[in-house]
Every structure is written in C-alpha cells, then in structure tokens.
Amino acid sequence: MTATTLPEAALGVLPRADGSARYSHAGYTVTASVNGPIEAQRRDEHAYEAHIDVIVRPAAGVGGTRERHLESILQSSLAQIILVKNFPRSLIQIVLQVEDSPENDYVNTKLVQASLNFAIMPALMQTAVLALLSAAVPMRATATATAVAIMHQDGAKQTVVDPHPRDIEKAQSVHVLAFTSHDELLLAESEGDFTVKEWDNVYETARGICCRSPPQAKEGMAMLLDDESTGGPDMRQFLRSTMGFKVAADLHWK
Amino acid sequence: MTAPMISLPAPIFAKISPHPFLVRNLTRSSTAEHPPCRTNGRATQEFRPVRINAASLSHAHGSALVRLGDTTVICGVRGELLPVEHIPQFRPVDKEQLRQKGEDGGDGGDGIGRGELRDYDLLVPNIELATGSAPQFLPGVPPITLAQTLSTRVYSLLHSTGLVEARDLRVWYSPKEQKRGEDTEMGVAGDGREEDMDEDEERLVAYWVLYIDLLFISYDGNPFDAAWAAVVAALRDTGLPLARWDPDREMVVCSKTERRALNVRGLPVACSAAVFMEKEHSESGAGPGDSGHWLLLDPDRLEESLCKEVITMVVDCSDGETRIKSIEKQGGTLLGRELIRGYAGIAERRWKEVRRAME
Numbered sequence: 001m002t003a004t005t006l007p008e009a010a011l012g013v014l015p016r017a018d019g020s021a022r023y024s025h026a027g028y029t030v031t032a033s034v035n036g037p038i039e040a041q042r043r044d045e046h047a048y049e050a051h052i053d054v055i056v057r058p059a060a061g062v063g064g065t066r067e068r069h070l071e072s073i074l075q076s077s078l079a080q081i082i083l084v085k086n087f088p089r090s091l092i093q094i095v096l097q098v099e100d101s102p103e104n105d106y107v108n109t110k111l112v113q114a115s116l117n118f119a120i121m122p123a124l125m126q127t128a129v130l131a132l133l134s135a136a137v138p139m140r141a142t143a144t145a146t147a148v149a150i151m152h153q154d155g156a157k158q159t160v161v162d163p164h165p166r167d168i169e170k171a172q173s174v175h176v177l178a179f180t181s182h183d184e185l186l187l188a189e190s191e192g193d194f195t196v197k198e199w200d201n202v203y204e205t206a207r208g209i210c211c212r213s214p215p216q217a218k219e220g221m222a223m224l225l226d227d228e229s230t231g232g233p234d235m236r237q238f239l240r241s242t243m244g245f246k247v248a249a250d251l252h253w254k
Numbered sequence: 255m256t257a258p259m260i261s262l263p264a265p266i267f268a269k270i271s272p273h274p275f276l277v278r279n280l281t282r283s284s285t286a287e288h289p290p291c292r293t294n295g296r297a298t299q300e301f302r303p304v305r306i307n308a309a310s311l312s313h314a315h316g317s318a319l320v321r322l323g324d325t326t327v328i329c330g331v332r333g334e335l336l337p338v339e340h341i342p343q344f345r346p347v348d349k350e351q352l353r354q355k356g357e358d359g360g361d362g363g364d365g366i367g368r369g370e371l372r373d374y375d376l377l378v379p380n381i382e383l384a385t386g387s388a389p390q391f392l393p394g395v396p397p398i399t400l401a402q403t404l405s406t407r408v409y410s411l412l413h414s415t416g417l418v419e420a421r422d423l424r425v426w427y428s429p430k431e432q433k434r435g436e437d438t439e440m441g442v443a444g445d446g447r448e449e450d451m452d453e454d455e456e457r458l459v460a461y462w463v464l465y466i467d468l469l470f471i472s473y474d475g476n477p478f479d480a481a482w483a484a485v486v487a488a489l490r491d492t493g494l495p496l497a498r499w500d501p502d503r504e505m506v507v508c509s510k511t512e513r514r515a516l517n518v519r520g521l522p523v524a525c526s527a528a529v530f531m532e533k534e535h536s537e538s539g540a541g542p543g544d545s546g547h548w549l550l551l552d553p554d555r556l557e558e559s560l561c562k563e564v565i566t567m568v569v570d571c572s573d574g575e576t577r578i579k580s581i582e583k584q585g586g587t588l589l590g591r592e593l594i595r596g597y598a599g600i601a602e603r604r605w606k607e608v609r610r611a612m613e
Binding site: 072077079115184185188193195196199 | 409411
C-alpha cells in the first residue's frame, strides 16, 4: 500500500531555535531544531570545518544503538551538503525529535529495537534539510530522500514507495536513497535480498521521486502523462514550494 | 631556489601530514618494480588476505578468530536457554501448523521464523573495541558511537539475511517420543484419543538465545568486514547441546556429549571500500571530476581517517547467482549508480576469497 497522503511541512515552529521545521509524511511526524553556527566544545572542535552534531530522539523511550546509527548516517550525509568549511571551529547542532510513527499492529511493540529502521530515514533527512534551510545555514545543495520496498505480491515483484512498517516486514528488500539537488546520489542504504538489476530499478524509481525536473520544463500534455507514469510525491518540488510559501509569508508585510 | 631540503623518514611524514603522504604514494611515478600504491603497500583494488581460525575458544559453543591484516577480531557464540514461561507475551507455536506451512523445512523467510527471532531477541550481538586495540579507544568510557553503530549493523544484517533459522533454536517437548509408549505411529492416535491430545501434544518449552560477542583485539580499519566474517564463521562452527524437557524436574536439561550443529543459511560476505579525495580541504563535490579520487578497498586505519565516503556491500554467491544482501553507502556523492553497479563485481571477487578462507 502506498501512502496516499502528500507530505506536509511547517517551518519555524520553535520560536527560540535558530531554525526549526516540522514534517510529516507516511505516518511519521518529526520536528527538528537547528542551532548554529555556535561555539564548539573543545573535544568536537575542528580546525578547518564546522562540527555537525545530529541528535535523534525516538517517539518513545530513550535512544539506543539504533538511534546512534541513524545519527551517524545523517551526520555524514549532512556534513556533505552543509558548507562546513565556512565555519571552522564551530558547531551546528541538529536535534530531531520523532513525534509520531506508524504502528505495526501485527507485532508486539517493543520499546527498544535494535534493528535498522529504514522507513524513518527519509523523514529524518527531509526534516533536517528543512530545518537547516529555516536556520539559513549555508548549504552547497539541498537533499531529498525516499524509501522504496520491493515486495512479492501475487507472484509478481512490486515496487512500493514509502512502505508501511507492515510492508517492510514482508518486503523482500528495502531501500533508502537520498539525492542532492545536483542529482547526485548522497546516501544509499539497502537491506534484504536483491540483484543489481533490481537495485537499478529502485534507483530509477527513487530518482523519479527525488529529482523530478520542474514541471514548467514540459508542455501541458506531456506533463500530465509524466505525472501519471511516475506517480508518488515529487520531493524536490515539495521542498521548493514549502520554502516558497514561507518566504512569501515572511515578506507579506512589505 | 634556496628552500632548504628537508627529508623526513616516511613514518614521520605520515604522522605530521597524513593526507599529502597518501596522495604522494598514490600518484608516485610508476616504475616497473614500484608501481604506485597505498602507504600500506597494497594496490588500490587489493584486499588484505583474510585468515579465519574457527573453534579457538574452548568454552563457547562456537567461535572464530578472524585476521584481516592487523585487524583482529574474535567472536564467541554462547547459547543460553530461555524457557517460554519467562517470555512476556509469548505466543504458542504449533508444530503441525509449522509443518503445513513448510516452515519446518526451513524456507520460512518472511514467515514466523524471523518474527520469533526478532520478537524474543534470540540473537544478541555485542561488539567491544578493546582498549589498546587502537590509540583512539580510551579506557573506561561507555561504548563509543563506532561500537554501537557496528552492533546495530551486525544485528540488522543477522536478521535480514536470515542466517540463523528459528527452528534450530526451538526446544520441543514431545511426551510420546520420550515415553516410547505403545503407539509409535502418531497418525493413528490422532482421531481416536482427542481427550488426551493436550497431554500428548508436542509443545515448545524453551528457546536457545545466542549471545554473539565480538571483541576487537587489534583494530586497523575495516571493522565491519572483519566483524561480519567472524560472526558467520563462528555461527558455522556453533553446535548447541541437545536439550530436552525433563517432566519430573520440570526443567530443560542438556546433553553433555551430544551436539547438534547449527544450520547456517548461505554465506554472506561484506566488502567495504572508502573513497579518497586528492584535495584535502576542497569543497567536496563542487563538481564531479574536478579532482582525482581513488576507491580504496579494505581501508586501514590511516586511510579510514582520511576518507569520508564509504561503501559496504554484502553479497552472497553461494546459490551460483550473486545476490546482494545489503548496500550501505554514505558520506559523499562520488559513488554514483555506475560505480555501485561495478562494485558488485568487486564484492563477488571478495566473496570467493573469503569462502576459500572459511573452508
């Protein structure tokens, strides 16, 4: 089942932080705050670049090894798109609080789960990028991410975008891909059982969602057809329009 | 020019400016006897030989020591019995039902088997980076991010590959077999004695929990490949004692002598590489192709500290076809679609090497 809801986002939801964003999509709601550049602690200080500190707080309980892993993935990805060289010896702190996550009613919910959570990665990534934009942290590019699962249904392989936790449990393989706004592959995490060819198809699907070229480039009829063929939300357009609305609202007084 | 020539011995050069040191080595003009290579003497696409020594611990149910150059990791697997009455929210498993589903035959990939492993936490990996295995690991601190990340990755991969099957970990109690009573044919007894069925039915009494402990004795880069090879080798070596329910004492007792080897499905092998950029402080990805980069397979500690973009691919070719079990690529934008596709071939090569070492 594909989540039919479109992503929603609000910028500047936390009044005291330098930048903040709330993002919800596919059952996940994440709030992020960004503070920076601020003074780094001695042990984190780097002579040539800013230290990126990512903190992930789960919806329930305290963070465990899984959250540490998510943090390290986000940290290394975000350090690539933030212009860290512009802020030597400083710190940019990104705190991500998961507010809501979809429940899988079929299993006993455990508070501490050690295995990787693929479905939440795109939401965390998108929220972090939105919050960074809201904090006006200089970036080389923005990033968009999506999760894709390959499932066996009725004897045929099916590609599911933004899979539900129940789908992930049954899926043959799960993939998370993130692209920068220059169409470069920033992050690729996959798990399950698949071939190079299947991964290629997943790459195409994810790219269609994350890096769709703006619709103005195409003429009316072609655009309609294109929308039908690719399906799924257009993440880059979403990011652009969210920022557009925010800027328009901020400049309303003029 | 009057600039004084300072000549430094290689170790000091490496210490004070590691990045130029590695660049110099990689771009050195090629001669017949000294082709350009990394600081550790390997070519860029060369792995360290892997050496695996199974069953090196006498008190564990299975163990393996893996050496990957100077990275040494030891893995011990120990089984502990978990009686089902100690499991909160335990859902009884029916053996007949399992048989019908074919899960007993082992191909219950996404069925009940994996759910049990996950729900009851039957696989518990833990990774410890010993103090002194590398200079950056300090004594007396809580587990660092690297250790936590590694154990999450091992845990996740253990479950997603389905390496261990739940049926190997179940301990059944079948009154009929133990009584060795009058009726040896279970089928006959089925209909006629419906009332006694509750007593005579096979029931699940306990699970084996596998504690998979990894200790890095020496750390010189590429921890995940070494750790994963150690886990697989140790599980292949694991034999659990035969366990049965003793109705008189109402507990599970284990055989002292008899052991049953664990069924390990497939042979997934991890293969890691790091991308080394020629320019140390350039804006990475300011445009592709603006500066040189190398894909360094099986990076050591020095190389790991200089590289940001890393890729790990786990492949299994034991069925003849190359199946990818996991891809983890992060920290950069140089590895695109083509490179990742090509990387599958490199991982395949690594798989053959590791399989040879396992056997």
